Amino acid sequence: MGDALLPSYSIHHCSGALLHYHGQALLVQNHKWDGWIVPGGHIEPGESPLDALVRELDEELPGLRMTPGSIRFWGIKTKPPSEDYRDSNAMFLFYDFAARIADLGFTHSPELRGYALFSAEQTRGLRMPDGAEQMVRRAI
Template sequence: MTPETPMATPRVAAGALFFDEEGRILLVKPGYKDGWEIPGGYVEPGESPRAACHREIAEELGIPASVGVHLVVDWAPIDAEGDKILFLFDGGMLSDQDLAAIIFSDGELTEWRFAHADDLDRLMPARLVRRIRTAIEAKNRGTAAYAEHGVEPHFRP
């Protein structure tokens, strides 16, 4: 590699999948755009994806979170924004006490709800739906996944 060789400088984001007793996923509604998201956001300089996930959950939901293992790392560039690497962590199950404590103190979010994985297509962008479904599959089989545009590539033996 020479000094002139361009290198990727991806944006990095991290989010968590939280579940209820029925296996539904916690979704949050941003006030600044249409559709639903999962809790999380961009990683700041010098911050790890896990630390960013904890910070974003505390900022967005007002609850402390101790996220578990990472479920998926997704390479998902967008033409308008460039390269992106997105981490999804297992947030586990939220208790009734956790849910009662949710507050939107920074004004970024306006509401939350739980949804079944089968209902996500009508609630959020397809790229996020693919990533969430890949993360759920990874959680169910007990191994982390690598994805591109939300889908695990098929590797040849």
């Protein structure tokens, strides 16, 4: 069989973290999607998934402090884009992490429309990407 039968995707490598604080998850709203997501973003060429996560958290939540030693790698998942995404041939490769927030002394970044803490119960009915609600329940 030839390669012509295989789908052609543009792969987007992303890193994100479920951040939890006293039994609640910190979720954010960005300007690209009208829903709640975990903080994170694209991995730049030459960056490791962890380095990208640290950079993205610093950009989105300046001053955020995590409990030392609490960052855990959870795994990798693939996901096609939402129907309204600009590149219909995209495929996302997510590197998922979790960490505990040491305190809420971070500042709001213009990269985000907003952020909030949610209990696992409060995530029911929120507009979130597939699998995000399960990720919240697993972490808190």
